[in-house]
Amino acid sequence: MDGNISLEQPVNARVARRNRTRLACAPCKIRKRKCDGGNPCAACTRYDYQCYYDKPARPRKAVAALLRQHQNRYHQASDQGNQGTSPQELLSRSPRNNGINANNHNEDNNHGNDNPTPSASSERYMEANSGVLFPRTLGLKFNSRNNTQRGECPGWNLGIRHNPRRSEKSINWILAHSAWKELCNVYAKQVHPIYGFLDLQSLYATAQRRWEDPHVTNEYDSVLCGVAALGSLFSPQANWELERHLVECAKEILETSGTIANPSLQDATGWLLRTLYLRCSSSPHAAWMTSCISLHIAEAMGLHQESATGTVSLVYADTATPPSAGLGQKETETKRRIFWIAKLLNTWISFEYGRSRIILQGESSPVPKSDDQEDDYTSSLISLFQISENLDPNKDIPVTILESNLEQLENYDFKIDALTLSQSVLAFTIYRRIQLLGLSVNKTVIERVINLGRRGLEATRRCIDTNRPWWHVNNVPFQFTCILLAIDSPESLVHVRDSITVLKKAAVHFGTLKSRQAFETIDLLVQQSLNRKEQDANVLRRSLLESETFEPEQSQQQIVVQQPGTATDNNNNNGTSNWQNGGNNGFVNLSDLANPVDWEIFVRDLDFSAAFF
Structure with missing residues (x-):
């Protein structure tokens, strides 16, 4: 009996050893862990990672x-x-x-309709032009x-080189979990209330698992690094060297994710965080390029479209994930916010930089709803964006609509400084658009622009005092001063002093090169405006002096050159003239005047041309 037991155990052991999976998922390959071949596998399910395979698995x-x-x-x-x-x-x-x-689209709804919905029509044309979808x-x-294609886009190219894989950099190499939590708390307080596209509870939980097992995939590290970098940017005790490593780690991971076959929601979130960081800290070209990539990643995932039937067009079948019937409302709102904020940043940066914005075909994503939390202002930010959509340079917008938008904008009364700053920047954009039309700006529009600019100055002062380096802090006083100089009226110029003072305060507090350059540029513009006004004043002053020197010469000329019978002697009671008396050959006896004239000076200064022209 004991022998039977001893014979069964090796057999079971041999059977267990033969149970191997033929294909492991990519995350398990990266972290060198055993994969059970499931979709998703047990390891990815346990650590809440996206499970995907490099090669298509057999159809079940x-x-x-x-x-x-x-x-x-x-x-x-x-x-x-x-x-x-x-x-x-x-x-x-x-x-x-x-x-x-x-x-x-739903065929039942379009049956017998020669004019399908714009979304279905645009996708149809996209598929008709696509050589990738034709097979x-x-x-x-x-x-x-x-009918599924073998491999990724067959016939696209020769495939001489392998597709790039994700970077192996890890946030665990840069900072500890406790340090990351401190930076994340700053992010949650300063950035998240305005740009609320992250689920903070899920973020904290994922970060906890990330530091518990450093060998898991680094797919989520671009988000963790982006949050920490923005937290460091808004932190009073910022460590620039640490922040630089966080930015470079996120950059390397995102650059590889931008070229992989299947971008994930974490990739879209990471690119969005990078756009915010570069808008606050880098050049307009870098921010514009990143905003374009963010919106393209959202498009590749199909975040710009929502279908009631849960279908996905062939255009996005390789990258987008079909909507699941069990998808929670919270996750749906998160995806909507990611798309709308990516669109918002790309549009606003394009307007400010004067570059083209991204126009997506077949856009059908609803506007996200307002959150019940008190510190959520993302819906208010999107409402400002909806006003700004009328400012497309390719559209001919009547002045009445622009003035109506400005009136609507003035009615907003935000309690958070970042939104007030965006409100002021939008008012400046509307004014520049009206001025570009070549029409005279009425007094009401000027008063509203100045009022919104004053609100922006007050919000800028508070941001400087609390060390919140939003890009508006330098932008609002700079642009407001330019607009005040362009209006060039006593009502506008009286505010130039306050605007320059706030701009100088920002340059002194932050001490950056760009803040000093902004102050020096405005100082030069104000000086040039003052020089022009002084030149105009000198011209007027010269004209006034010429008129004052002309009047006494004219009176003296009338005394010397008199026509017969035109002048009378006030002292002659009989009314006879000196001309008739024949005194001095008909000329006035200048010696009888109370103040004799110096003839040399008189002849030298007298301008006779004025009497004839």
Whole structure:
């Protein structure tokens, strides 16, 4: 009996050793952990990471059955004479398509309608032009049993080099978990209330797991580094060397994620955090480029579209994840906020920088709802953005609409300084647009612009005192001073002193090169404006002096050169003139005047040309 037991154990052990998976997921390969081959695997499920494979796995029985079901439906439609119905239209009627649907619209709603929705129309044209999607639609037409493409975009190129993998840099090499939590708390207090596109509870939980097991994948490190870098930027005790390492780590991870086949929601969040950081600290070109990439990553994931039927167009089938019926409302709102803030930053940076913004085709993402929390102002920020959409340089906007937008903008009364600063910048943009039309700006518009500029100055002072280095802190007083000089009226010039004072305060407090350059530029512009006014005053003063020297010469000339019978002697009671008396050959006896004239000086200074011209 003991022998039977001893014989069974090695057999079971040998069977257990043979149970190996043929293909491991990419996260398990990176962290060199055992993978069970599931989708998702047990390790990724445990640590809440996205599970994906470098090569497409074999279709499961459920997928094969679904394909056979689609084929049977297609044959039935063909037998009934429905030859005009394409395979992708038949697939779009299915409640679930597992990523192989060809159109992101409901065929039942568009049946008999020659004018489909703009979203469906734009996707149709995108698919018609795409050589990558044509083989897939061709396979559907031929009723292929396996219409999924083998490999990623076959025929795209020769594939001489392998696709890049994610960077191996880790946030664990830079700072400890306790230090990261301190920086994250600063981020949650200063940045998150305005740009609230992160789930802070999930962020803290993921960070906790990240430091508990340093060998897990670093896919989420771009988000952790971006949050810590912004927290360091707004921290009074900022460590620039540490912040630089955080920025470089996030940059290297994001640059590889921008070229991988399947970007994740963490990649979109990381690019958005990098855009905010560069808008606060770097050149306009760097911020503009990053904002374009952020919006393109959101587009690649399909965040700009939401479908009620849960279908995904073939255009985004390789990158976007079809909406799940069990997707929580909180996650849906998070995705909406990521897309709208990416769109907001790209539009505002493009307007300020004078570059083109990204226009996405088939955009159908609803505006995110307002959060119930008191410190959530993201919906207010998006409401400002909706006003600014009328300022597209490619649109001809009437002045009445611009004035109405300015009036609507003035009615907002924000309690947070960052929103007040954005409100002022938007008012300056509207004024510049009105001035560009070449029309005279009415007094009401000027008063509103000055009022909103004054609000921005007060908010800038508070940001300087509390060490909040928003980009508006330097931008608002600089642009406000320029607009005051452009208005050039006593009502505007009286505020130049306060605007320059705030700009100088920012330059002294932060002590950066750009803040000093902004102050020096404004100082030069004000000096040039003063010089021009002094030149105008000198011209007027010279004209006034010439008129004063002209009047006494004219009176003296009338005394010397008199026509017969035109002058009378006030002392002659009989009314006879000196001309008639014949004294001095008809000229006035200048010796009889109370103040005799020095003839040399008189002749030298007298301008006779004035009497004839």
